[in-house]
Amino acid sequence: MNIEFNENILKRFAALEKRGLLAHAYLFTGPAHIGKAATALAVAGSLNCENKKESDDAYFCGRCLPCLKINSGNHPDVHILQVAPGESIKIDAVRELLAQVRLRPFMAEKKIFIIHNIENLTTEGANALLKTLEEPSANSLLILTTAVPERVLETVKSRCHVVPFVPASQRALAARLVQDYDEDKDQAHFLAYFAEGCLGKARRLKEDRLCAAKDEIIDRYILGREREALIKTIGADKVKTREFLDILLSWIRDCMLVRTGVKDARLVHAGRIRELQNFQRRFSFEELTGIHRETVNACRLLVENLNVKILLSIIGEMLWAK
Ligand SMILES: [Zn+2]
Structure with missing residues (x-):
């Protein structure tokens, strides 16, 4: 059962x-x-x-x-x-x-x-x-x-x-994913962050391949500079756009935490601490806040079914300006 x-x-x-x-x-x-x-x-x-x-x-x-x-x-x-x-x-x-x-x-x-x-x-x-x-x-x-x-x-x-029914804490949910579902520790930590305390949501995210999508999003679009693909591949698909924006928000959030000295499990992408440190060094705090703000704006446009391609392009420019 x-x-x-x-x-x-x-x-x-x-x-x-x-x-x-x-x-x-x-x-x-x-x-x-x-x-x-x-x-x-x-x-x-x-x-x-x-x-x-x-x-x-x-x-x-x-x-x-x-x-x-x-x-x-x-x-x-x-x-x-x-x-x-x-x-x-x-x-x-x-x-x-x-x-x-x-x-x-x-x-x-x-x-x-x-x-x-x-x-x-x-x-x-x-x-x-x-x-x-x-x-x-x-x-x-x-x-x-x-x-x-x-x-x-x-x-x-x-x-x-x-x-x-009360949502589980992030830590408790991650532990259960490892124990009952044999999930890899880093992935469990990542899924628990996005699942908001709901085991069923964590399992759905896993089935939706968010874990696999995560690495591609970070490597190609946040660290990489695949501008054309960002607009063509991500921007043409509402689900992919949502995934990209969610991962980017969590990445920028992590960057801000890293800046205040956090290195532990409070980071969503704790397994990529080196890359987080190098990435955040390229930006001022105001610039990180700016990327965060435009990403939240893009999420809002997406919910209202409006075109986010222009905003994606602006976010890309901000990410890759340095
Ligand atoms: Zn029975």
């Missing part, structure tokens, strides 16, 4: 279940990719696993029939509702899901209903859901998730136990 679940939260659910204190509805809140979905599934696994009693520290075995069925999305008592980003959760979908609430579970003790991004629920959908929240069935558990709790209807929120 996916190991991006939050162990502390899972532990709390296991303890509540043991004491017969599980509530009927929970709202998982926290930034995207922090592990809300994985934890919801892990809760389903821990409530259904046939072997969990074998050892105290394992919540589910991942091998028994219920575990395998949950993993492959085929468990008849675990229902998940997830709409595409930006789409609203309509009343029909909610009704279809909740029609199952009154039925007895097929193979589990409890039926589990998971609705992701509950902030997208329409008012009609919410009304259908409220009925279930007000008259819960003893053998059902409802888990709702959201990254924007302030947009969840108050009527829904107030009927759920809120479970906040």
